[in-house]
Amino acid sequence: MEQQKGGIYRYGMVIDLDKCTGCGTCMIACAAENNVSVRPDQTDKERTITWMKLYKITNGKEFPHTEVSYFPRPCMHCDEDGRGHHQPSCVSVCVATATKIDHNTGIVSQIYTRCIGCRYCQAACPYGARYFNWWDTYFPKGKGLERYLSPEISPRMRGVVEKCTFCHHRLMRAKTQAYAEDRTDIEEHEYTTACAEACPAQAITFGDLNNPEHKVSQLIKSPYAFRLLERLNTKPKVYYLSTKDWVRKMADNYLPGEFKPVTKVTG
Amino acid sequence: MKNQASSSQKTSKFGLTSLFNRFISFEKGSTFLPPFSFGVWIFFLAGLIPSLIVGWIIYPMALYSKQPQPMNFNHALHLNPEIVDGIEGDTETERCLFCHTFREDGTFAGIPKLDKCLECHDDPESPLGETPEEQEFLNKYVAEEQEIPWLSYFRQPDCVYFSHIAHVKIGDQDCETCHGDFGRTEKLPAYKVNRMTGYSIDIWGRNIAGYKTNTWDRMKMDDCAECHTENDLEENNACFVCHK
Numbered sequence: 131m132e133q134q135k136g137g138i139y140r141y142g143m144v145i146d147l148d149k150c151t152g153c154g155t156c157m158i159a160c161a162a163e164n165n166v167s168v169r170p171d172q173t174d175k176e177r178t179i180t181w182m183k184l185y186k187i188t189n190g191k192e193f194p195h196t197e198v199s200y201f202p203r204p205c206m207h208c209d210e211d212g213r214g215h216h217q218p219s220c221v222s223v224c225v226a227t228a229t230k231i232d233h234n235t236g237i238v239s240q241i242y243t244r245c246i247g248c249r250y251c252q253a254a255c256p257y258g259a260r261y262f263n264w265w266d267t268y269f270p271k272g273k274g275l276e277r278y279l280s281p282e283i284s285p286r287m288r289g290v291v292e293k294c295t296f297c298h299h300r301l302m303r304a305k306t307q308a309y310a311e312d313r314t315d316i317e318e319h320e321y322t323t324a325c326a327e328a329c330p331a332q333a334i335t336f337g338d339l340n341n342p343e344h345k346v347s348q349l350i351k352s353p354y355a356f357r358l359l360e361r362l363n364t365k366p367k368v369y370y371l372s373t374k375d376w377v378r379k380m381a382d383n384y385l386p387g388e389f390k391p392v393t394k395v396t397g
Numbered sequence: 398m399k400n401q402a403s404s405s406q407k408t409s410k411f412g413l414t415s416l417f418n419r420f421i422s423f424e425k426g427s428t429f430l431p432p433f434s435f436g437v438w439i440f441f442l443a444g445l446i447p448s449l450i451v452g453w454i455i456y457p458m459a460l461y462s463k464q465p466q467p468m469n470f471n472h473a474l475h476l477n478p479e480i481v482d483g484i485e486g487d488t489e490t491e492r493c494l495f496c497h498t499f500r501e502d503g504t505f506a507g508i509p510k511l512d513k514c515l516e517c518h519d520d521p522e523s524p525l526g527e528t529p530e531e532q533e534f535l536n537k538y539v540a541e542e543q544e545i546p547w548l549s550y551f552r553q554p555d556c557v558y559f560s561h562i563a564h565v566k567i568g569d570q571d572c573e574t575c576h577g578d579f580g581r582t583e584k585l586p587a588y589k590v591n592r593m594t595g596y597s598i599d600i601w602g603r604n605i606a607g608y609k610t611n612t613w614d615r616m617k618m619d620d621c622a623e624c625h626t627e628n629d630l631e632e633n634n635a636c637f638v639c640h641k
Contacts, residue, residue: 230635230636232635232637232638233635234632234635235637237637239635239636239637239640241556241636241640242556243554243640244636282641284555284556284640284641285555298637299641302560302641303502305560305563306502306503306504306560306562306563307503308503309503309560309562309563309566310499310501310502310503310562310566311503314567
């Protein structure tokens with residue numbers, strides 16, 4: 131179904147960890163799409179910026195029982211409660227109103243020119259999805275990297291925080307295209323993120339969680355669907371799928387015996 | 398040293414301190430305004446007037462630097478069907494869109510490239526009119542196939558996302574609402590840029606006091622939001638609608 135203008139959308143993502151091979155294409159596609167600065171020394175992982183980050187987790191068992199899973203982590207775009215009491219944790223701590231949740235799309239915005247670089251949001255984010263610019267953006271000269279910069283994303287400056295925007299500019303691009311074709315609604319395939327588009331295993335699905343026709347809203351009904359640190363009540367809009375109990379168990383802190391493995395699956 | 402001491406004594410007699418003392422005495426119960434002496438007013442005005450001149454005239458002049466456009470462009474002439482034909486359309490907006498086109502993907506082409514001018518000014522040897530201005534344009538840009546380095550009056554800061562198609566086609570706004578008479582001018586106005594921010598004066602507005610009489614006088618964040626609110630478009634007042 132098509133989306134109507136002026137409705138309430140909740141854009142979200144479903145990442146199927148069983149399909150993820152850990153190739154890292156999503157990270158690269160994201161960085162290239164969003165003018166993410168590189169460092170002269172990219173090995174300094176405490177200072178590099180990765181809006182989409184791939185983690186590797188193992189079940190901690192000895193060979194031959196070792197199992198590995200990869201965990202792509204964008205910004206979770208935590209939701210609000212709609213009454214204004216409950217905000218994403220980064221939003222409620224921001225002293226400069228530089229980060230806000232759009233009530234209409236559910237996307238958490240970050241306005242770099244407004245950010246004062248206090249990094250409260252970075253501390254408040256339980257997912258480590260926010261990154262601080264310790265230096266001005268840097269694109270090695272002579273390698274042609276600057277020719278790939280996108281005019282659709284404004285550059286960051288030293289001293290501000292940045293994070294995944296769910297490729298918000300692609301939403302605006304899709305709307306512009308729709309307006310040119312005399313439509314005011316956009317279809318499911320017209321707005322998707324760079325990581326979802328690039329994933330060779332098609333592990334990432336993007337769409338409107340509010341729209342029952344969208345694939346994401348069907349996928350999250352799966353018994354294997356879970357979210358990271360769900361019990362913090364941050365209401366992330368990024369869902370994961372995994373049939374492995376140990377992976378699902380790792381997504382939150384459970385007391386011994388508290389975790390309920392999926393036992394009965396129908397259909 | 399000596400000179401300084403004596404001059405500070407003088408100011409304490411006629412200047413601020415005496416003014417202050419008079420107010421104190423006023424507080425203490427005198428029923429009428431303290432009779433300021435002529436000398437006090439001289440000092441007061443001698444300070445006030447220059448600071449007003451500096452603040453309202455000299456500073457704004459110094460804040461903006463003027464840059465000349467590479468050449469003049471005459472909107473009134475080109476949009477006059479008696480002089481220039483080929484720019485067609487039922488409404489004025491449609492005729493503006495002849496040069497300021499939308500691309501196929503809906504993005505706005507903005508200031509036209511030389512290609513557009515070449516649709517009519519195709520031969521540098523045979524000018525369409527007789528003016529020296531056109532001759533200069535033909536020699537300098539058409540013959541050399543050089544793009545004209547126009548300066549943009551309305552260009553917003555880099556962090557701003559603006560969509561012409563949403564406003565002109567979907568929102569049904571006229572160019573005039575935001576650009577005023579620009580499409581009917583004969584001469585391009587002086588391009589003034591803020592020395593501190595690098596933004597054009599048309600963003601902040603030309604009125605130093607910040608008064609706004611027309612919708613197109615300035616286009617700051619509040620002006621965008623004001624119109625969205627008036628049009629019941631609260632959803633367009635989220636940061637990530639206008640920012641990128």
